[in-house]
Amino acid sequence: xxxxxxTSTSPVSSEALKEYCKTxxxxxxxxxxxxxxxLEAKAKLEECRRRFASVLxxxxxxxxFTSGGTEADSIVIQSLLNNPSPGEILFTxxxxxxVLENKAILEKHGWKVTxxxxxxxxxxxxxxxxxxxxxxxxxxxxxxxxxxGTIMDTKEAVKIIRDYSAQVGKxxxxxxxxxxxxxxxxxxxxxxxxxxxxxxxxKFSGPRGVGALWCSRTAVQSLSKAGxxxxxxxxxxxxxxxxxxxxxxxxxxxxxxxCHYEYVTSLRKKIETxxxxxxxxxxxxxxxxxxxxxxxxxxxxxxxxxxxxxxxxMSNKGFCLSAGSACSANxxxxxxxxxxxxxxxxxxxxxxxxxxxxxxxTDEEVDKLCSALKETYKELNYGKx
Numbered sequence: 001x002x003x004x005x006x007t008s009t010s011p012v013s014s015e016a017l018k019e020y021c022k023t024x025x026x027x028x029x030x031x032x033x034x035x036x037x038x039l040e041a042k043a044k045l046e047e048c049r050r051r052f053a054s055v056l057x058x059x060x061x062x063x064x065f066t067s068g069g070t071e072a073d074s075i076v077i078q079s080l081l082n083n084p085s086p087g088e089i090l091f092t093x094x095x096x097x098x099v100l101e102n103k104a105i106l107e108k109h110g111w112k113v114t115x116x117x118x119x120x121x122x123x124x125x126x127x128x129x130x131x132x133x134x135x136x137x138x139x140x141x142x143x144x145x146x147x148x149g150t151i152m153d154t155k156e157a158v159k160i161i162r163d164y165s166a167q168v169g170k171x172x173x174x175x176x177x178x179x180x181x182x183x184x185x186x187x188x189x190x191x192x193x194x195x196x197x198x199x200x201x202x203k204f205s206g207p208r209g210v211g212a213l214w215c216s217r218t219a220v221q222s223l224s225k226a227g228x229x230x231x232x233x234x235x236x237x238x239x240x241x242x243x244x245x246x247x248x249x250x251x252x253x254x255x256x257x258x259c260h261y262e263y264v265t266s267l268r269k270k271i272e273t274x275x276x277x278x279x280x281x282x283x284x285x286x287x288x289x290x291x292x293x294x295x296x297x298x299x300x301x302x303x304x305x306x307x308x309x310x311x312x313x314m315s316n317k318g319f320c321l322s323a324g325s326a327c328s329a330n331x332x333x334x335x336x337x338x339x340x341x342x343x344x345x346x347x348x349x350x351x352x353x354x355x356x357x358x359x360x361x362t363d364e365e366v367d368k369l370c371s372a373l374k375e376t377y378k379e380l381n382y383g384k385x
Contacts, residue, residue, distance in 0.1 A: 001318050001319075001320060002318055002319050002320065002365050002368060002369065003320045003358075003361075004319060004320055004321050004355045004356060004357065004361070004365075004369060005320045005321060005322045005354075005356055006296065006356045006357060006358040006361075007146055007180065007203075007296065007297055007322070007354065007356035008322055008356070009202045009203070009208065010202060010203060010204065010205045010358065011205065012202075012205060012206065012207050012245070012249075013205040013206075013249055013252065015248055015249070015252060016205060016206050016207065016245040016246070016248050016249040016252075017207075017245065019241075019244050019245045019248045020207060020241045020242065020244065020245035021241075022244075023044065023240055023241040023244040023245070024241040027040060027041045027044045027240055027241075027244075028041070029041040030237055031044075031045045031229075031237070031238055031240060032227065032229060032237065041240055044240060044244065045065075045238055045240055045243065046060070048065075048240075048243050048244050048246075048247040049063050049065070051247050051251065052212060052246075052247050052250060053214075055250055055251060055254050056187075056188060056189060056190075056214060057188045057190060057191065058188075058189065058190050058214055058216075059216075061231075062214055062215055062216050063212060063213075063214050064212065064213045064214075064215065064230040064231065064233050064234050065210065065211075065212055065230060065234065065238055065239075065243050066198075066210070066211045066212060066213050066230075066234050067209055067210060067211065067239075068200045068201070068202075068208070068209060068210065068211035069096075069098055069177065069179040069198045069199060069200030069203075069211045070098040070200075070211075071211065071213075071234070072198030072199065072200075072211055072212065072213035073096075073098040073099050073102075073140075073175070073177055073198045074098070074102065075213055075215075075220070075222050075223075075224075075233065075234065076138075076173075076175045076196045076198070076213070076215065076220055077089070077099065077102045077106070077138070077140065077175065078102060078105065078106075078223050079219075079220045079221050079222065079223065080106065080111060080137060080138060081105075081106070081109055081223060082221050082223065083137070086106075086109060086110035086111045086112075087111065087112070087135040087136065087137040088111065088112040088113070088114060088133070088135040088136045088137065089106060089111060089112075089113055089114070089136070089137060089138045089139070089140070090113075090114050090115075090116055090128070090131050090132075090136060090138070090139040090140070091103070091113060091114070091115055091116065091140045092115070092116045092118050092123050092140065092141055092142060092152070093115040093116060093117060093118050093341035094118045094121055094142070094145050094147070094150075094338045094341050094342065095140060095142050095177060096142060096146055096177055096179065098177060098179075098198075099140050099142070099177055100337075112135070114131050115341070116128055116131055117341070118341055118342060119342065119343050120150070120285075120291075120342055120343065121145055121148045121150030121284075121285075121338075121342045122150055122152065122153070122291070123141060123152050123153065123157055125153070125156060125157060125160060128157055128160055128161070129160055129164075132160075132161065132164045132172075134168050134170060136172055137172065137173065138172065138173040138174070138175060139157075139161055139172060139173075139174050139175070140174075140175045140176070140177065141154055141157055141158075141174065141175075141176055142176065142177040142178070142180075143176055143177070143178045143180070143181040143185075143187060143197075144178075144180035144181045144184070144185065144294045144297075145180070145297075145338065146179070146180050146297070147297075147299055147335050147338040147339065147354060148283055148284040148285075148293075148297065148299045148338070148339075148342070149180075149284050149285070149293050149294035149295070149296065149297030149298065149299070150284070150285060150291070150292070150293055150294075151181075151185070151292035151293055151294060152292075153292070154176065154192050154194075155192055155193065158174055158192060158193035158194065159193070161174055162193065173195045173196070173217060173219070173220070174193065174194050174195050174196075175194065175195065175196045175197070175198075176189060176192070176194045176196070176197040176198070177197075177198050178197045178198060178199055179198060179199060179200045179203055179211075180203065180294065180296075180297070181294075182199045182203070182204060182250070183203065183204030183205075183249075183250055183253035183254065183257070184204070184253075184257070184260075184261070184294060184296050185257075185261065185294060186257070189214050190214075190216065195215065195216055195217045196213065196214060196215040196216065196217065196220065197213070197214045198211065198212075198213055199211050199212045199213070199214075201242065201245075201246035201249065201250075204249055204250055204253045205249045205252070205253065206242075206245055206246035206248075206249035206250065207242045207245050207246065209239065209242060210239055210242035210243055210245075210246050211246075212246075213233070213234070215233070220233070221233075222234060222235075256359075259359075260359035261295065263359050264295045264296055264357050264358070264359055264361075265287070265295040267295075267357055267361055267363070267366050268287065268295040268296075268298055268357060269287050270363075270366050270367075270370065271298055271355060271366060271369065271370060272286060272287055272298065274370035274373060274374070275298075275300050275373070278373065278374060278377055280300045280301060280302055280373075280377075281300065281301040281303065281348055282298075282299075282300060283299035283300060283301055283339060283342075283344060283348065283352055284297060284298050284299045284300075295357070296356055296357050296358070297354065297355075297356050297357075298354070298355045298356070298357075299335075299339075299352055299353070299354045299355075300352070300353055300354075300355070301344075301347075301348035301349075301351045301352055301353075302351045302352075302353055302377060303347050303348055303350075303351040304347070304351065304381070305351055305377070305380045305381060306350055306351060307323045307350065307351050307352050307353050308323065309380060310351070310353060310376060310377075310380060311323060311353060313376050313379065313380060314372060314373075314376055317372050317375075317376065319369060319372055321353055321354065321355055322353070322354050322356070323335050323352060323353060323354065335349075335352055335354070336349045336350070336352070339352055355369070
């Protein structure tokens, strides 16, 4: 099996797995307990918080451990429901389902949700300027799109929002889903001007079911109430072994971030060349487009072949690819929504596949992938290339 679906999830690294087991064995106390075992677990927990925060260049007191990126997004967005007087929230139209699925919940409680246009996968700054008004309380802007790998100009977007906020005298909370950014590109949420950002461990070779939320504003209050863990923002006994493994996995990724980035870029260019030779349409930015993109993600259209047919044949050949987001039973449907918001034609949306990479992929694996893409396209397109 050759794995090219790293954007959906990544295998736990051997180092992170060892750290998980070691922490499980040595720190079995509840961090909320006041006996020796509990205090030792608490010390380990706070050590992980300091190390994780150090990578982000933020204060440890503003970092909260969660069950993943989805919960981190939901804590921030659904905190609006604590407000007795509904207003408006802005989402980019290409957000992950972890953000977009909150639309119906907010609207049910009287909030107005506006989706900002994202031609070619990039937030329209003009659309943002036009959408801002005194009723806006929050804006959600992802950093790296999970379907196409486009990287948003978040710094300019934040500046526009902050300038408007100062003009009208009302603070607007700016949240970032940074799940596909952390561990792959440089990302420091405080330096970019965000108020909060969500992260997920299993995207950078940590275990599943654990993530983090950085939030600098005390105005955010979770709807979920429990035992007061994580400063009351995320109740429930902390999953210390997973947190320790996630922290180590992140540190390992960051240590060689630039080398990994350059290497993965070379792999992506090879696949891009193959795709162009086959006549596939790039749905992600090309490497020579001059646009900001993540080399870890490459979306293609294999038109006229439907994506599920193409992926099934590739799977039978031993290749793991996807049609887009894996966070839904209807994965192609979720990816199509993002591609539609980008302005991609219906025939290309129906034939979209996503190849996602890791620094652990080899040149040989990519060569085999390119051969299989050519072979599969020829088989399903009745020998036409």
